[in-house]
Amino acid sequence: MVVSAPTDYNWAKEVKEFEDTRAGVKGLVDSGATKIPKFFVHPPEKLHDQPVSVGAMPELPEIDFTGAERGGMRRREVVEQIGRAAREWGFFRMVNHGVPVSTLDAMLAATKRFHEQPTEVKKELYSGDATQKVRFTSSGPTRCTDVACWRDLLTCVHTDDTLDPQLIPQVCRNEVQEYVKYMIKLRETMSELLSEALGLRSDYLSSIECLKNESLAMLYYPACPEPNLTMGNAKHSDITFLTVLLQDYIIGGLQILHQNQWVDVPPIHGTLIANIGDLMQMITNDKFKSVEHRVVAQLIGPRLSVACFFSPNSKRMAKPFGVIKELLSDNESPIYREFLCHEYFAFYKNNYGLVTSALPHFKL
Secondary structure, three states, X not given: OOOOOOOOOOHHHHHHHHHHHOOHHHHHHHOOOOOOOHHHOOOHHHHOOOOEOOOOOOOOOEEEOOOOOOOOOOHHHHHHHHHHHHHHOOEEEEEOOOOOHHHHHHHHHXXXXXXXXXXXXXXXXXXXXXXXXXXXXXXXXXXXXXXXXXXXXXXXXXXXXXXXHHHOOXXXXXXXXXXXXXXXXXXXXXXXXXXHHOOOOOOHHHHOOOOOEEEEEEEEEOOOOOHHHOEEEEEEOOOOOEEEEEEOOOOOOEEEEEOOEEEEOOOOOOOEEEEEOHHHHHHOOOOOOOOOEEEEOOOOOOEEEEEEEEEOXXXXXXOOEXXXXXXXXXXXXXXXXXXXXXXXXXXXXXXEOOEOOOHHHHEO
16 A cells, blocks of 8 residues: 555655754654654554464574584584574574674664764764765655654665774774674674575575675664554565664564564563575575564663674675575476666665565566
8 A cells, every 4th residue: 555645734844854953763852742743653554464463472483503613513403493494484583693792782882872972963974875884864754655763773884894994983983893793703604504504505605695795773763752653663574685683682672574463572682683684585486584574663762773784795786696596496496587686675765665575576
């Protein structure tokens, strides 16, 4: 369903006034707002499109990475668990993943520190230009068919594993650099384990360079005065290959769509969440699933999270991807045509909110 622009107010004027403050959603909260702007209001059918799981909820798979190193005693067991979770859930929780708890805590604290600076400090980074390597933004809509979400974010894009440290705000610079260092290590481990879970040689995903860029999103979800009318993040699937998410340990809100029900993913201190992205589903011919998820808005806050999105390096981005031929049998044909990542990203951006998923557009 396409959302029509309300006729009883000036949509463009209200969005422009919000963007011109360069203060984000937190700026609305700081101003004492008790009502949310209308462009944040989601249609009821979007908010309640699927039932929320109640009673004995299914539990997200939890995978202990202890002994998963090369030659480790639990390597085969962990590979099997990852394969099952990637096929059945598209999500799994990771424990003993190799990132120190102190690093996780420091990253969340740095996220909070950045977003709780005075607007005058942050607004110099506020930009809608997605080509900027480091930018502060909110989710103000660009079309009258878009609906905003109740969140702010600082994005730091590491192209080919590098980003000029001077571009990162000093208030969080050391923590971002340290965290990304561990994300790169974890990426290499995940690349091997996912390859083996597909029945491929351990260096396969690394050899096709699909996980070589890191885009770090440091998210801040302020308390919302009308949480029943909006979302912290609307229903979506991630468009990259793989995401690693660090959740706030106090305030939950993440829900994933499993068996046509929304399932809560409660935060657990010291853990990370991994989820398969659309591009991974495409190259695995639907063997691994990219699953829709969302973040509910809440009266309490702020909720903090840090998402690390993995995509190909700049050289590989210019080359087409397709279904991995080694995964096809005599009786199985490719589901998806070859594609360029930029083509996929552009289609998703241009049709955001108009289609449930971009995947069908690329099917043969």
